[in-house]
Amino acid sequence: MIWLTWRQLRGSAAMMAAVLVILAVALALTGPDLASDYTAGIAACAQDDTCGRFYDRFFGAYDLPFMAVSLVVLLLPALVGLFWGAPLITRELEAGTHLLVWNQSITRGRWLAIKLGLTGLVAMAAAGVCGLAVTWWSDPLDKSAPAGLALMSPLVFSARGIAPMGYAAFAFVLGVTVGMLVRRTLPAMALTLAVFVAIQLAMPLLVRPHLMPPVTSTFELSAVNVDGFGINRDRGGYVEVRLSDAVPGHGGAWVLSSKLVDSSGRPATSPEPGVGIVQVSTTSGPCSPAGQQGMSACPTEVNRLGYRQQATYQPLERFWPFQWIETGIYALLTLGLTWLSFWWIRRRLS
Amino acid sequence: MTSVLEAQALGRKYGKRWALRECTIDIPAGHVVGLVGPNGAGKTTLLKLACGQLEPSAGGVTVLGGRPAGTPAQLARVGFVAQDTPVYAGLTVADHLRLGARLNPRWDEAMARERIAQLGLAPAQRAGKLSGGQRAQLALTLGLAKRPELLILDEPVASLDPLARREFMQHLMEATVEHQFSVVLSSHLVSDLERVCDFLIVLVDSRVQVAGEVDRLLATHHRLTGPRRDPDRLPADQHVISASHTDRQSTYVVRTDTPIHDPAWTVTQLSLEDLVLAYMDKRTADNRRAALEVQR
Numbered sequence: 001m002i003w004l005t006w007r008q009l010r011g012s013a014a015m016m017a018a019v020l021v022i023l024a025v026a027l028a029l030t031g032p033d034l035a036s037d038y039t040a041g042i043a044a045c046a047q048d049d050t051c052g053r054f055y056d057r058f059f060g061a062y063d064l065p066f067m068a069v070s071l072v073v074l075l076l077p078a079l080v081g082l083f084w085g086a087p088l089i090t091r092e093l094e095a096g097t098h099l100l101v102w103n104q105s106i107t108r109g110r111w112l113a114i115k116l117g118l119t120g121l122v123a124m125a126a127a128g129v130c131g132l133a134v135t136w137w138s139d140p141l142d143k144s145a146p147a148g149l150a151l152m153s154p155l156v157f158s159a160r161g162i163a164p165m166g167y168a169a170f171a172f173v174l175g176v177t178v179g180m181l182v183r184r185t186l187p188a189m190a191l192t193l194a195v196f197v198a199i200q201l202a203m204p205l206l207v208r209p210h211l212m213p214p215v216t217s218t219f220e221l222s223a224v225n226v227d228g229f230g231i232n233r234d235r236g237g238y239v240e241v242r243l244s245d246a247v248p249g250h251g252g253a254w255v256l257s258s259k260l261v262d263s264s265g266r267p268a269t270s271p272e273p274g275v276g277i278v279q280v281s282t283t284s285g286p287c288s289p290a291g292q293q294g295m296s297a298c299p300t301e302v303n304r305l306g307y308r309q310q311a312t313y314q315p316l317e318r319f320w321p322f323q324w325i326e327t328g329i330y331a332l333l334t335l336g337l338t339w340l341s342f343w344w345i346r347r348r349l350s
Numbered sequence: 351m352t353s354v355l356e357a358q359a360l361g362r363k364y365g366k367r368w369a370l371r372e373c374t375i376d377i378p379a380g381h382v383v384g385l386v387g388p389n390g391a392g393k394t395t396l397l398k399l400a401c402g403q404l405e406p407s408a409g410g411v412t413v414l415g416g417r418p419a420g421t422p423a424q425l426a427r428v429g430f431v432a433q434d435t436p437v438y439a440g441l442t443v444a445d446h447l448r449l450g451a452r453l454n455p456r457w458d459e460a461m462a463r464e465r466i467a468q469l470g471l472a473p474a475q476r477a478g479k480l481s482g483g484q485r486a487q488l489a490l491t492l493g494l495a496k497r498p499e500l501l502i503l504d505e506p507v508a509s510l511d512p513l514a515r516r517e518f519m520q521h522l523m524e525a526t527v528e529h530q531f532s533v534v535l536s537s538h539l540v541s542d543l544e545r546v547c548d549f550l551i552v553l554v555d556s557r558v559q560v561a562g563e564v565d566r567l568l569a570t571h572h573r574l575t576g577p578r579r580d581p582d583r584l585p586a587d588q589h590v591i592s593a594s595h596t597d598r599q600s601t602y603v604v605r606t607d608t609p610i611h612d613p614a615w616t617v618t619q620l621s622l623e624d625l626v627l628a629y630m631d632k633r634t635a636d637n638r639r640a641a642l643e644v645q646r
Contacts, residue, residue: 003452007445008438096436100489103401104453104496105426107419347405 001106001114009119012084016126023072023130027137034062038140052223055144066141066149069134073159076130077167080123081196085175086188088115089345093183112345116338120172127168135160147246152254152314152322154204161323166330171196173337180344203326209256211325212318217247218261218308221299224248225258225309229298231289237282239298243274243309252316263306278302352415354379354500354532355400361408362395368556369395373409375551375561377534379499382526384547385536386626392556393536394433397504400534401430414499426455429498433505435489439478443471446488447495454496462495465521483514490518494525503535507542519546540623550622552629559629560605564622571625574602574615592628603628 038058045054059066092098102108142151142160149156157163174196179188219225227242245255260268260276270277280287286297314322353376360373370392377383385393398404399411402419416424437446443466451457466473469487471480477488486506493501503522507515523546526533537543543550551561560567571591578600581590588604595601603620610617620628 001453004449007441007449095439096432096434097438099403099430099432100436100438100492101449101453102403102419103425103428103430103432104450105422105455106453107422107425110422 001111002118004101005115005118009084009122013122016122020126020130023069024133027069027133030065031137034137035140038144056146059141059144059146062141066138066145069138070156070159073127073131073134073164074155076127077164077171078193078196078200080127080168081171081175081192082189084119084123085172086179086192087185088119088176088179090179090183090185090188094185108345109342112342116173116176116341120169123168123172124165128162128165131159131161131164142252145252147244147255150246150252150254150316151319152252152316154208154254157208157254157319157322158200158204161320163323163326163330166327166334167200169334170199170330170337173334173341177337177341177344180341203329207329208322208326209254209314211322212314214256214312214314216310216312218310219248220303221307221309222248225311226299229287229302231282231287232277233282239278239280239282239287239302240270241276241278241302241307243276245274247309247311247313250313250315252319254314256312256314258309258311261308261310265310267310268307276307278305278307280305352379353377353412354381355411355413355534357396357399357409357411359409360396360399360406360411362392362399362404363407368407370399370553370556371408373558375558377532377549377551377561379532380530381532381549381563382523382547383532383534383549383551384540384543385534385551385553386540386543387536387538387553388630389538391553393538393553394504395556396553397430397502397534397536401428401502403430422455426496427499429493429496429501431486431489431493431501431503431506434509435482435486435506437477437480437485437488439476441477442473443475443477443480443488444473446477446492447473450492450495456497458495458497461497462491465491465494481514483510483518486510486514486518487521490521494529497529498531500532500534503533505536505538507537515542522546540626544622550626552626554630559632567625568620568622570607571603571605571620571628572610573618573620573624574600574604574610575618576600576612576615579614592631 041054041058042051045051089098092101101111138160142156145151145156147153151157151160158167171192175188175192178192178195179185182188182191221241225244225246225248227244230240230242232238232240241260243258243260245258247253247255247258258274260278262268268277268279269275278287280301282288286301355375355377357373357375361371362369373396385396387393395404399406400413400418402417402425411418414424414427416427418428419425438449441449447459447462447466450462451459465487469484469491471484471488477485480488490503490506493503507518510518519542522533522535535543548564549562550564550567552559576599578595578598581593581602584590584602584604585606587608588606588610591603591605593600593602603624
């Protein structure tokens with residue numbers, strides 16, 4: 001049975017292997033250079049404290065390959081579910097070959113176990129190799145990525161570490177189960193894709209923020225967490241602070257919410273999201289454009305008045321715990337669907 | 351000898367529609383059993399129940415004394431060639447033999463190779479490129495080389511041309527003679543089965559109409575032709591299967607165990623085809639009557 005499963009899989013497995021080898025070779029050739037560029041750049045910028053600019057320049061130079069390899073890791077599980085999972089049973093049902101193979105001297109439970117086991121393991125291995133290779137390669141870029149593409153941010157998190165392995169296993173078994181229920185390849189593929197995408201969206205939006213209680217803390221305003229200061233002339237004029245999704249001292253963190261609070265801890269937010277309001281004179285003093293130094297002293301003044309960024313975030317140190325927990329969740333979902341598929345093939349499918 | 355197939359009030363429904371109901375049959379071992387009936391009569395359902403492909407909705411069925419497809423050992427004892435003889439289009443002929451060898455403990459490799467050579471199939475040929483007849487022969491080879499005690503074939507020749515039909519049946523018969531196993535095969539054409547079957551089951555409208563050894567069926571069914579007479583006036587031991595009347599003449603097909611001595615009748619022997627047609631006709635006549643009664 002293992003032979004038959006492999007015989008049916010080997011074509012697409014070879015294609016998958018070819019793609020992975022090309023990717024691995026490309027990553028292996030460019031990875032060491034990328035890492036040494038990064039080390040040299042950090043050594044240089046540490047001397048004159050211009051590392052912020054170095055990060056931007058370094059990341060800017062490689063943002064396309066960064067996006068491309070991340071996309072490969074994100075897409076791989078979906079493709080596995082679509083092209084390996086969904087047709088695994090429907091192809092047999094459509095051609096009638098299930099009648100041939102279920103009447104050899106092997107129970108259909110065992111048949112399914114070997115098909116699921118072997119194909120699933122190959123899929124997981126492919127996603128695992130791909131995910132870990134990309135994690136290794138993009139390490140310098142992940143360290144210099146802007147806040148929105150930080151390691152903990154939803155999209156990048158899903159394209160690193162061991163989680164892709166969990167996604168692939170889940171997508172595969174999802175495809176198989178949907179295929180058994182729907183019995184037609186194309187509708188099964190469409191439904192698998194829809195369900196998988198929905199779950200992949202629900203996970204970072206609804207579940208992942210709560211895997212561990214997020215940290216809430218207040219930070220002084222600085223170049224890290226402020227995108228810009230501005231003056232709004234309405235209602236006698238006030239200073240607007242545009243906050244970024246980053247917290248000082250916790251690079252790579254996933255900022256869930258960020259708002260401006262005043263010295264007594266009350267929120268000082270404007271209706272516009274991510275913007276805080278500071279009640280300070282804009283006609284005289286450090287925050288008036290007419291002052292001696294223009295606006296340059298304004299941030300210091302705002303900090304002196306006790307305005308702070310209050311942020312809720314998941315710090316970067318939780319990357320690996322989160323990876324394990326999330327992989328575990330997908331493993332449980334996979335087991336649940338596997339149980340369903342066995343139940344269905346014994347009781348309902350004919 | 352034990353029964354190869356024993357069904358007790360066996361039934362199967364799809365949704366609300368019964369595809370097979372109240373099927374009680376007992377097929378002794380060592381026969382080539384023909385299962386005939388019009389399309390949609392429930393032949394495939396009965397065969398799928400027998401090979402464990404389907405679970406019964408009512409009643410029970412035992413095949414060779416065991417629950418169909420219950421264990422690998424039970425699966426090894428029953429071969430099944432499905433309707434339209436499916437094979438893996440992407441696999442070669444040799445791959446199929448390898449599949450059979452790997453999945454069946456009693457696989458007869460020599461027999462499989464010999465048959466493939468005899469049929470002139472190239473082992474490297476992809477099964478998807480085979481003709482309908484060749485594909486059917488490949489599926490039959492898989493079924494035979496498994497060395498089952500019972501081989502079930504569901505309309506194996508339905509899509510074949512007359513020459514391929516004859517060849518297929520011939521191969522099947524040679525194998526049964528050589529290896530001594532029981533066969534159940536279905537068809538909607540009596541002519542396919544006439545020369546090979548010694549046991550017949552007629553299935554019409556999801557019910558078994560008659561089942562028995564062909565010789566016995568032919569000996570107990572007669573066509574009576576004579577002056578017009580109502581069915582009520584026939585002897586009680588003559589069961590009317592079908593009847594047709596003209597103004598002056600009546601023709602009956604009856605089943606009876608006793609000889610017919612009434613000199614008014616001209617008694618003629620039935621062919622197997624006539625017998626099956628009589629049962630199909632009876633069923634449709636019954637339906638017509640039922641429909642008329644409903645309308646009244």
